[in-house]
Amino acid sequence: MVALPYFFAASLGSVVAFKIFWSLLRSHLVAKHCAIGDIQELGKARPDGAKIRGTAVVCGGSYAGLATARVLADHFERVVIIEPEEWLLEEDARRAVSWEQEGKRARIVQYNSLQATQPFVLRTMRYLFPNWDATCKEGGIEIAPYELNFMWWGNTAQSPRKYFGGVIPDAMFVSRRALETAIRRRVLDVNAYPNISQVAGQVTNFIMDKNHSDRVGGVTYRDINGNTTDIHAELVADCTGTAQGSLKWLPQAGFTEEIKKDTYDAKMRYTTFTFKITPELGAKLPVPGGFYRQGGGYLVSNPDARTDNKYICILRNEGNLVSVCPGGWGGTGAPLKTVDDIVAHCKALKFTTPMPQWIMDYVEMLHEAEHDMVVSQVNVGPSFLLKFHEAKNLPTNYVCLGDVLCRVNPLYGHGCAKALTGASCINMVLNRTRSSPVLPRSFAKDFFKLHAEKLVPMWELPILMDYGHETTVPIEGQKKSDTDGLRWYLRQVFELSFKDEDAFLPSFLTITLMGGASIDLLHPVLIAKVMWNYLRG
Known part of the structure; x- marks a missing residue:
């Protein structure tokens, strides 16, 4: 009996020690693999005298290019975006009412396809641009809690409201067209960022730096009239x-090292139907809480890969435009x-x-809006990851990001978040030498x-899910069956999430906030809950 107090004290001490250890380990992993903390350093411009002398050139002016230009404007004297599509220099490409845009993106297949942006994207925009919420309001973009009605094989996951104090973090309900247009309107605002300019042209090659063999000297681009210019x-x-x-x-400039590449093919395809919802139809649509309720997330339905390969998502975005996106892995019919x-798909x-x-x-009532709907079909190419971080012979003043470096299955909605993460990484590396007006020689390697x-979660989670489908072609040298055990456990976590919001929290943190850690799914309390739920049947 005398030993009991010591036993309880030792047990309590062990619990406290474990909590401290777990918290420290989790914080380390989040800091290493997530950008949720890094984005807080965005938007902090160097004093003019401390900016890096010369010009930073950004090739391409979509998500990744615009975000990169905005970041570089805080660090360089001059930033030039070279964008092939000439109409993106016009006012039409920056109009607030994006659904009235007349120009069509020739190089962005998904410009009119479904998009969902996570709370991480909204937080990043708020750091990059002062008064970003006003920009959203101007463009009819709703900011509301990120409630999308996530379902797995017909069952709804319990949103982890308790963890966030009762309200899920806000996100933007916005299409690709509207968000890209809003970002471009802010980035190309000469009053806010006078050191950013954009030209229309196609980059054709790098200029070699005759004095420094480990650098590129700039780029050559061809304008719309066929004339070439060096920058x-x-x-x-x-x-x-x-x-x-x-x-x-790179090879043309003498950097001939072959970049290692991992690739797999989920054979994903999907179709986005965009409907203009009139006030009369909106009043009739049978949405719980009403069509005009706060937040446009109506449904995200994921299959059990053992029995089904079909997916569907329904969202309301700016201008009361509804996107309905059926799709799937492998053969889903005509x-x-x-x-x-x-x-029929439903x-x-x-x-x-x-x-x-x-x-x-x-869905049946959408027949009333079918006459002027817009249909966008996408056959997704293979996912890939180029391992530039393993390369030994790259220019010290060159980086690439966005879909140049890595493409993931768009089903998981990480395209914009991936681009912003890359831009944030540029900012973090440049911040290490804020007092120097010269680009560090280790810049590319460090980036x-x-x-x-930071790409690890965005690359590995889709692989785990996609490998569950029979038609997915895995990375060379890998076996899909090697992930069967992890997928079985994740399926049990989802089963528990239908009645326990704590079980959905790890996935929510990773997918929506880019702030989860790999160990979140392996917490002993969660494992115990999952196994108990499984044994109970």
């Missing part, structure tokens, strides 16, 4: 997307073209719990190393 640069950032311009320019096709979903009737009624670490 000498202290830094060149390739943001040309899947065109991957610099993979051609391309969808009509509302009847959407209905009926073919394999659920363990019947789909809520309001969703089927909602690619940091960026590779």
Whole structure:
């Protein structure tokens, strides 16, 4: 009996020690693999006298290019964006009411496709741009809690409101077109960022630096009239997307090392139907809480890969535009073209719990808006990760980011977040030498190393999920079956999340806030809950 107090004291001490250890380990992993802390350093411009002398050139003016230009404006005297599509210099490309835009993006396949942006994206925008919320309001972009009605094989996960004090963090409900247009309007604001300019042209190659063999001297670009111009640069950032311009320019400049590449093919394809919802139709649509309720997340339905390969998402974005996106892995039948096709897709979903009737009624009522709907079909190419961080012979003043370096399955909605993470990595590396007006010789090496670490969650989680589908072609040398155990456990976590919000929290933190750690799913309390739920059946 005398020993009991010591036993309880020792037990309590062990629990406290474990909590401290777990917290420290988790903080370390989040700091290493997530940008959620790094984005707080964005938007802090160097004094003019401390800016890096010369010009930074950004090749490409979409998400990655615009974000990179905004970051570089805080560090360089001059930033030039070279963008092939001439109309992006016009006012039409910056209009507040984006759904009235007349120009069409020729190089962005997903410009009119479904997009969901996480709270991480909103937080990053707020650091990059003062009064970002006013920009959203101007463009009809709603900011509301990130409630998307996540479902797995027909069952709804419990949102982890308790962890966030009762309210899920805010996000933007915004299409690709509207968000890119809003960012461009802010980046190219000459009053706010007079050191940023944009020219229309196609970069054709790097200029060699005759005095420094480990650098590039700038770029040559061809304008719309076919004339070529050289721009000498202290830094060149390739943001040309899947065109991957610099993979051609590097060998031409003498940097001939082959970049290692991991690639796999989820054979994903999807169709986005965009509907203009009139006030009369909106009043009738049977959404719980009403069509105009706060937040436009109506449904994100994911399959059990053992029995189904089909997916669907329904969102309301700016201007009361509704995006309905059916899709799937491998063969999902003929391309969808009509509302009847959407209905048939919904009926073919394999659920363990019947789909809520309001969703089927909602889709059926979209027949009333079918006459002027916009349809965008995307066959997603293979996902890839270029291992620039392992390269030994790269220019010290060159970086690439966005889809140049890594493309992930767009189903998981990390395209914009990935681009912003890359821009944040540039900022973090440049901040290490804020007092120097010269680009450090280790810049490219430091950037690619940091960026590779931050990409780990965005690259590995889609692989784990996609490998569950029979049609997915894995990375060379890997076996899909090697991830069966992890996928079984994750499926049990999802099963528990239908009644316990703590079980959905690790996935929510990783997918939506870019602030989760790999060990979150392995906390002993969660493991115990998952196994107890499994044993109870």
